[in-house]
Amino acid sequence: MTAIKVGIIGAGSAAFSLRLVSDLCKTKGLSGSLVSLMDIDKDRLNAVHMLAKKFAEEFGADLRFETTTNVEDPIKDSSFVVNTALVGGHSYFEQVRNISEKHGYYRGIDSQEFNMVSDYYTISNFNQLKFMHDVAKAIERISPKAWLLQAANPVFELTNLITRTVPINMVGICHGHHGVDQIIEKLGLDTEKVEWQVAGVNHGIWLTKFMYEGKDAYPLIDELLEKEVKNFKPTNPFDDQISLVAKDMYEFYGKMPIGDTVRNGSWKYHYNLETKKKWFGEPWGGVDSELGWKWYQDRQAEIALAMQKVAKYFQENKNAKLLSKESFNEIISQTKNDVKEEFTKEIYNLLDPERKSGEQHILLANALLNNEKVDLVLNLPNNGTIPGIPDDVAVEIPVYADKDGIHRYKIDPALPERITKMYLYPRIMRMEWALEAFLTGDRKVLEEFLIRDPRTESYDQVVKVIDEILALPGNEEMRKHYSKK
Numbered sequence: 001m002t003a004i005k006v007g008i009i010g011a012g013s014a015a016f017s018l019r020l021v022s023d024l025c026k027t028k029g030l031s032g033s034l035v036s037l038m039d040i041d042k043d044r045l046n047a048v049h050m051l052a053k054k055f056a057e058e059f060g061a062d063l064r065f066e067t068t069t070n071v072e073d074p075i076k077d078s079s080f081v082v083n084t085a086l087v088g089g090h091s092y093f094e095q096v097r098n099i100s101e102k103h104g105y106y107r108g109i110d111s112q113e114f115n116m117v118s119d120y121y122t123i124s125n126f127n128q129l130k131f132m133h134d135v136a137k138a139i140e141r142i143s144p145k146a147w148l149l150q151a152a153n154p155v156f157e158l159t160n161l162i163t164r165t166v167p168i169n170m171v172g173i174c175h176g177h178h179g180v181d182q183i184i185e186k187l188g189l190d191t192e193k194v195e196w197q198v199a200g201v202n203h204g205i206w207l208t209k210f211m212y213e214g215k216d217a218y219p220l221i222d223e224l225l226e227k228e229v230k231n232f233k234p235t236n237p238f239d240d241q242i243s244l245v246a247k248d249m250y251e252f253y254g255k256m257p258i259g260d261t262v263r264n265g266s267w268k269y270h271y272n273l274e275t276k277k278k279w280f281g282e283p284w285g286g287v288d289s290e291l292g293w294k295w296y297q298d299r300q301a302e303i304a305l306a307m308q309k310v311a312k313y314f315q316e317n318k319n320a321k322l323l324s325k326e327s328f329n330e331i332i333s334q335t336k337n338d339v340k341e342e343f344t345k346e347i348y349n350l351l352d353p354e355r356k357s358g359e360q361h362i363l364l365a366n367a368l369l370n371n372e373k374v375d376l377v378l379n380l381p382n383n384g385t386i387p388g389i390p391d392d393v394a395v396e397i398p399v400y401a402d403k404d405g406i407h408r409y410k411i412d413p414a415l416p417e418r419i420t421k422m423y424l425y426p427r428i429m430r431m432e433w434a435l436e437a438f439l440t441g442d443r444k445v446l447e448e449f450l451i452r453d454p455r456t457e458s459y460d461q462v463v464k465v466i467d468e469i470l471a472l473p474g475n476e477e478m479r480k481h482y483s484k485k
Ligand code: NAD
Pocket: 009, 010, 011, 012, 013, 014, 016, 038, 039, 040, 041, 044, 071, 084, 085, 086, 087, 088, 089, 090, 119, 120, 131, 150, 151, 152, 153, 154, 155, 173, 174, 175, 176
């Protein structure tokens, strides 16, 4: 048993923190650990703290918690630091998007070929990149042996930035590969008998291997797509793993796109709302359309409110138990029905002792410290795993972890060359441009990004949109950074 300190930065991201706490409660080998919850928003922080304590109590888990608004506290003496903060919050993204759209950039300047996810900003996200880089440097200074588990986006750019410039232990972690579970579930297969691999870069991963009972099971996916896609009607904006767009990408690239990769196709699927609806289905046109993203934002706000209500209830009723679903539903009775259902399901899944949350952070910690070998999908430098990709580019690949560290599996069969040449290279190029801009502070690089954007019609348009984003309140440091000569 190894009692450690785990720091969570941006811990007010409630659903995420509770998942980690629930996994910790179920991991005997990390019993006695201290969880340091850090956020700049005290209300969110207190709500998460209240619920985290409640979870530990219900499990009878030996965990301690501390809360702090000082970013160095979750780093000091920690073995693992999970960073899930979002500097400027979602409202900053909306401001940038509104300015961009006024200047002719539908869904914002940061929506780029193979990077259409609406909160994955790389061009205008200086404050986020700077904060994450600073946290990595603080780890090097204060806790040089600690692992940084980078959960906040943009995971691809941040994993590259940090692994290349700060000599610490770090990996980028995303849960996007669970798209494979959706395929397995839709096919009604026994998970234990499925063997699969995904490979690519974060939010750009492809199902390279899919075997059932030792035989190639891709023909089952072909049949499923044929059947399901004819009258495709998504149940929610995220319902796209088996969709017209996934089928079209599969047919062009030769392998199934997995998880957020389906959201990250070329402009073919994203020109405008009408195009998005055609490919991602009515009524939303996928989660990254104006309608789908509003659906998501409204839902997140409802969930945050429900979380506050639950926390307040337990604050006022110290001896109350989370265990009864009826009393739980009573506490969040004002929450919209479908959100209430999903929220209750999530909480009760997290309370199920037989089930882990699906996040990989605690599994990785337990494998490294207690030698409980585990298969994971992580972001780390390629080092020859995907042929044709430079060693220092962070790829998202299947690995296993144990007391000796993280070990890469061979990708077999290999990724089709078309994916490498037509999807990964252009995506990697944009990551490199984003880092070139960030590391040099050269505004001309930001401009060049947009000069090469198919939505740009004049240089004047580029200058105006960048000027207006740099002039936003909160972007003072970014403005200064990009005025370097
Ligand atoms: P959110 O805004 O709901 O939560 C982020 C938290 O960060 C907030 O509580 C906020 O107060 C806090 N924060 C902001 N500035 C901070 C600072 N300087 N120091 C400490 N905390 C600070 O955002 P969210 O929707 O929960 O998303 C968080 C991040 O995680 C985003 O980048 C998102 O894209 C990413 N994400 C990653 C995955 C993954 O699998 N890797 C999945 C979902 C979301």
